[in-house]
């Protein structure tokens with residue numbers, strides 16, 4: 001089938017970008033979305049043009065590197081899927097698709113569809129960890145964890161940090177990402193001691209990165225490739241408010 | 255790291271500084287405003303009483319000088335709530351807009367999120383309506399108001415409401431504002447729980463449905479009065 005693409009082309013962070021139209025004439029329905037872009041790039045390279053830059057790594061939906069807006073939906077129209085796992089059979093011959101990078105002040109465009117998501121790393125570094133002495137793995141049942149909590153924590157831990165939530169959110173808020181990390185760690189016994197400090201520190205870092213804040217719209221939940229639920233944001237709010245109530249200041253005076 | 259004794263004013267400022275703190279303030283002031291909206295509606299529905307004097311007796315009770323202190327206390331609290339609610343919403347809106355300086359060429363939205371995405375429009379229009387409403391039926395700056403009694407001041411609410419709503423422009427604006435209030439509350443009445451951290455996979459969907467039903471009931475109740483007047487069901 002033939003697919004028409006309008007792709008955001010921007011040579012570097014400082015330069016102006018624009019949408020450029022391309023045609024990919026021989027798309028097989030078995031291709032993944034990224035494979036279709038590979039085909040386009042081969043063609044562009046043959047013609048001596050600059051290939052379209054896009055992030056990717058595992059191509060099996062687990063690393064969180066890939067992602068672009070497809071017709072205004074993060075990771076494209078299929079719910080619960082990363083761009084690399086989206087297959088062309090979900091499109092029809094002659095479809096016109098607009099591809100744009102994640103847009104947020106905290107995610108500056110590096111080139112074409114590639115954005116700099118290191119703001120997420122800094123949020124994790126601010127509090128998205130458990131500061132315990134590591135060593136050899138403890139015995140499996142040494143620390144009992146209620147089944148329900150273990151399940152919820154695992155659901156939250158499915159977050160791959162792709163940034164689709166930020167990209168889709170009308171406020172460019174990182175709340176779903178942060179909520180997922182806080183639920184992942186805060187539901188387990190090992191995560192309890194730092195639970196409130198973690199909430200304050202991560203939220204403060206997100207503000208420093210100039211992410212927006214949550215207004216409970218739910219667009220993030222709708223596009224999350226790992227089906228993380230809005231509930232984790234309520235949990236984050238709860239942890240944060242409880243911490244503030246107790247006068248918790250987090251690290252570095254936040 | 256610990257709950258050391260910090261100056262409470264400093265603590266309140268730090269609390270409000272954080273977006274989640276601002277949202278909590280919006281949720282708490284939102285609850286107060288919703289409570290007022292429901293109480294106000296129940297008071298107004300007395301216009302349907304078989305005795306037209308019923309609502310005037312209610313107005314006389316509110317205006318009774320003996321009740322002046324609680325009346326002004328409630329007005330003061332509501333005014334403070336509105337000011338806090340609006341201030342926080344505008345501050346958050348500005349921050350959130352700045353978080354995406356370059357927009358999308360094409361952006362799709364989840365259809366169910368319409369009310370949520372338009373809070374910053376439904377809110378201020380309802381706010382403008384509140385000002386108009388007070389000028390209309392409390393101050394008397396829109397149409398001259400009829401009084402039953404000058405001292406103590408007792409307005410003839412029954413007559414003022416009917417004369418006001420016989421004007422289709424006034425009725426139209428009231429109905430429009432009440433539809434927007436319905437949208438605002440449709441989102442707001444469950445959002446406020448989420449904002450303060452209350453969410454549960456089993457109960458939150460029911461809460462959303464309950465908020466929607468209550469928002470629609472409030473709109474029906476409020477809109478029924480101008481409609482009843484224009485239809486001639488309520489008349490002098």
Ligand code: HEM
Nearest residue numbers: 215280281284287288343373374377378381442445446449
């Ligand atoms: C007068 C101007 C008003 C403005 C500018 C305004 C604006 C807003 C905004 C922007 C939100 C954000 C909600 C979100 O995105 O989650 C909100 C929430 C809310 N509003 Fe208003 N609003 C106004 C009046 C009212 C009134 C009159 C009521 C009640 C009758 C009300 C009740 C609520 C409630 C319950 C919430 C939910 C709070 C939360 O999500 O935490 N608002 N408002």
Ligand code: FES
Nearest residue numbers: 059063064066084
């Ligand atoms: S490339 Fe790893 S998730 Fe898509």
